[in-house]
Amino acid sequence: MNVLVGVDFSRHSREAVRFISGIGFPPASHIFLAHIIKVSKELGDLKHSVDVEEGLRTIRQQSREHASKHLHRLQQVLDQDHLVLHTIVREGNPGEELESLSMKNRIDLVVLGSRGLTGFKRFLLGSVSERVLHHAPCSVLIVRGQARWFQRGLRIVMAVDDSAEADTALQFLNQWQFPKNSELVLFHVIEPFDYRVVQDNYGIVKLGEQEHVTLEKIEKERLRHLEKSRKALLQEARKKLHIKKVKGGSLSTGVAAEEILKAAQRFRSDLIVLGSRNLSGLKQTFLGSVSQKVVRHAPCSVLVVRKIPKESTVRL
Numbered sequence: 001m002n003v004l005v006g007v008d009f010s011r012h013s014r015e016a017v018r019f020i021s022g023i024g025f026p027p028a029s030h031i032f033l034a035h036i037i038k039v040s041k042e043l044g045d046l047k048h049s050v051d052v053e054e055g056l057r058t059i060r061q062q063s064r065e066h067a068s069k070h071l072h073r074l075q076q077v078l079d080q081d082h083l084v085l086h087t088i089v090r091e092g093n094p095g096e097e098l099e100s101l102s103m104k105n106r107i108d109l110v111v112l113g114s115r116g117l118t119g120f121k122r123f124l125l126g127s128v129s130e131r132v133l134h135h136a137p138c139s140v141l142i143v144r145g146q147a148r149w150f151q152r153g154l155r156i157v158m159a160v161d162d163s164a165e166a167d168t169a170l171q172f173l174n175q176w177q178f179p180k181n182s183e184l185v186l187f188h189v190i191e192p193f194d195y196r197v198v199q200d201n202y203g204i205v206k207l208g209e210q211e212h213v214t215l216e217k218i219e220k221e222r223l224r225h226l227e228k229s230r231k232a233l234l235q236e237a238r239k240k241l242h243i244k245k246v247k248g249g250s251l252s253t254g255v256a257a258e259e260i261l262k263a264a265q266r267f268r269s270d271l272i273v274l275g276s277r278n279l280s281g282l283k284q285t286f287l288g289s290v291s292q293k294v295v296r297h298a299p300c301s302v303l304v305v306r307k308i309p310k311e312s313t314v315r316l
Contacts, residue, residue: 001029001175001309004107006098006128007074008035012113016143017074019301020111022150024177026309027082033074034087034101035067036094064089095131102136108309111141133295139172139305142295149270153181153245158273159260160186160237160249165275167240169305173273174242184241185267186234186249189259190226193219227251257293264300272302 003025007013017033025031037060071087078085090097102110112129133140149155158173160166173184234249252259264272276291295302 001026001109002032002105002107003029003109003111004032004034004098004102004105005111006034006036006094006132007071007113009070010113012143014074014113015146016111016113016141017077019143019147020141021077022147022154022179025083026175028084029082030084030086030105031078032086032088032101032105032107033071033078034098035071035089036097037063037067037089037091038094039091060091064091095128095135098128098132099135102132102138107136107138108307109139109141110136111143114142114144133292133304136306138307139303141301141303143301144298145300147270149182150179153179153183154271155267155269156182156184156271156273157187157260157264157267157269158184159256159275160188160234162233163275165305166237167275168308169273169275169303170237170240171308172305174240175309178243181245182243183245183247184243185247185263185269186237187260187263188230188234188249188251189256190223190230190251190253191256192253193222223253257290257297260290260294261297261299264298270300272298272300274302274304276304276306 003020005013005017005020007017020031067089068087071089075085075087088101090101098110101107110132112132114129129142133142156173156178158169160170230251231249234251238246238249250263252263260272260274263269272294274291274294291304295304
């Protein structure tokens, strides 16, 4: 597996590195620690005197040396015999450079640290994280808060349905080795359907109750049927996972993103796992409303899985 970790000098980046240090990646996985020095395009376009140019070169060199030392310190946290570690220092726009590195090195997972914000402030995920989430051609792990699970094991909530994306997420997790005593809760949300609201060529129309039809009874029957099939779906997903401690699964009815967030709170999870489409071109800018809302508002780290890692091919 090829893993790209975008780091700066913040504690959030340190926590992201610490988080993945507790994950057992497949043998011979390549871990890239990358620091992007943000460069002002406007400053680069200006013409300067010889003294100013020399001063700028000195500052840039010092910045690169400082970043390299920082990366080597973080590298020690991940120093494991079965991992191949790399450090990268680049100049440019952080989001664009991380995206470029992920494509160049056929990255399977991009890891970024994020502030542990609450309430409305959680909408401020950060421009770099937003760009990578929307444009990276691979899976993305957003690490939020401190990793307090090393002693007790990792608590994971995984949202599953009958889609190919959910199956991909299951296969992705099977490539990881989790700390002892880790547990995973499979979770599925049944979204309610309002029969009284339909869409026609003239807009939204609300339908009234008919004497011979009780819409409430229809919805109850639909939910009863779905609960039976969804329980079977959760059991099937459980069989596919290699993790020892997998709970049978939990069903909920409501808005998907909201119910997933509630489940994360209820189970005090350290990680939420979601499957997501791997789109290309302009469509790749659409992360998906459920994934986007969960990532922004989650009380913990979130893994958005887009594809199954293949054999590592590194281009340094």
